[in-house]
Amino acid sequence: MKFIDLFAGIGGFRSGLEMAGHECVGFVEIDKFARRSYRAIYDTEGEWTEHDIRAVRASELPRADIWTFGFPCQDISVAGKQKGFAGKRSSLFFTVTGLIRDLEEEDRPSILLIENVKNLLSINGGWDFLKLQVELDEIGYDVEWDVLDTAEVLPQHRERVYIVGHLRGRGGRKVFPIRRGNEQAISQSEQNTNTLTTRYGESQGSGLNVVEPKPQKVKQIGNIVETSSFGGNPQVGRVYDPEGLSPALNTMQGGGREPKILIKEATKKGCAEGYEGDSVSFSQPNSKTRRGRIGAQITNTLETGLNQGAIIKVKDTYRLVINGIEYAIRVRKLTPLECWRLQGFTDEQFYKAQAVNSNSQLYKQAGNSVSVPVVYAVAKHLNINA
Template identity: 60%
Template structure:
């Protein structure tokens, strides 16, 4: 299939879709640093692109079978101001995308929409924002299905995100969810708020979720400092067991906010009796902080954060060699989608004529 990559970032959707055999025919991204990484990673010469979706006309966009986008989540995320899906200035860009689709004749509309966002989209404003999303997609001709997927299924990072697949009515697209890894159970959680549209004779998004990782797999083993040094945010001071899985990556912008792991040349007591005491002051956290008992705490490197999002080292090297700073590389990792999750979904997406091959 041919796809368009909207709000493209560094190309998490692009890489996952490409790994599943699909072809990118256009992309849009406004952040100049993300564009720099994207162009370094992918062969973009001659591929249609734009920097601001608000100035794009539908007639400019190449025809494609799928539009992929993770519209900005700052107004929806638990960590953000939670203005909501429709009131927030950035998250309302979702309606910019649907406006472009409205302007297309039905024959030119994409058969699939692949949408990603934070899990809080399901519940913000008591679920009414998610209902508005479904109504909007229904009005432009799409039935929907969705799942909350945890990146811990495919990479060592606990990162729950909602993925929504829109099916243009009449195109005989293939159902995608649920996705279950071998020997993993699906936890069925019926939800009366997600039965607006039906397809394939059943309610779409009827609450089937991939089994989530156990919280105990994210092993916090101590805290470097009092929360007051980070404005009440406890995350930057936490230290994690390198044998567990990573907490959800954020944009990690400054102040030692990168996830931290402990390295102990003498071994670490897995029984949990060793605790890290607050030994770092407001002077800040350095790449290597030594504690009184000889253990060393370090930040994850940008390369490690890109790996946690499923990017191969060659992609990181291309971005790094393009002149991106570590702070930008950290931010880009935190803003990206997890590549292997996109690939799992993309491998199940096919049009009727493709499915018979």
């Protein structure tokens, strides 16, 4: 089927849909840096395109079976001002539905594929999500939705709500819940956050400021144990600022694990323990309520800035010897390439974008993107002839 890629970003929807055999016939993206990456990655020669969705006229849109749009989430995200659809950016959802209203029924897309942050379901007491359903119902679409977690397919915990609208009268099978190859539904309790499907529903017939942390040195901010404990060794309880680098840490016998690094969190203990291979989130470094900074062998949700690190083992001059191996434990930042990989883009796609953009833009673009394998999992089930 043919599709139009609205709020295209770097083409996460496009990659996933093309993997499933669909064809892009046009795209809209206002950010000039994202457009650079998009054009570098995909063959857009001769495709219809527009910069600003507000400048688009329905009459100029190419015919397409699917419209995809991850409309701006800044007014909906828990990190934003929580204005919901009253905000200028997230209200662009209604700009898209306005275009559909201006089309004759035979020219309307058969399927709408929409993505946004999980908070869309609950912001303003759930009234905004109800408005979304009513709006889609009024323009002729039956709606189903699900919360999908990237952690099911990639090592990044990233819950997003995916909404599929089916134009009444065109047919089309249900998409959710997404099923594995053995046809068992990927659906578990909401207590399990590392699952692809945590909520399923349907209705029928009715900004962040990008601040890049600059860790230049070790920053100890406290100690959670008395010096009389552990033989008077204060090293065990030292808590380090998540904006800084960690020094080499001595191992403590009997723990059964490799040396750990302590990261400040708003918990009773005051910190979380991280080990080699864990991720560390640097988001909101001065927050007094922030939890979940450590990702156990998985990254927390990527955002638009340089806010993720990884605990790694490196050779060093501290002469820390464990099991005959001399090394130090430290936290390093994820590279732009690693962030793109965590969203499911290929290295080839990344290097094409890297050739036309700075690292700060590449971080931002990865954080703003949808996860390609999740889109692919949904796109495989899109059908208007069932």
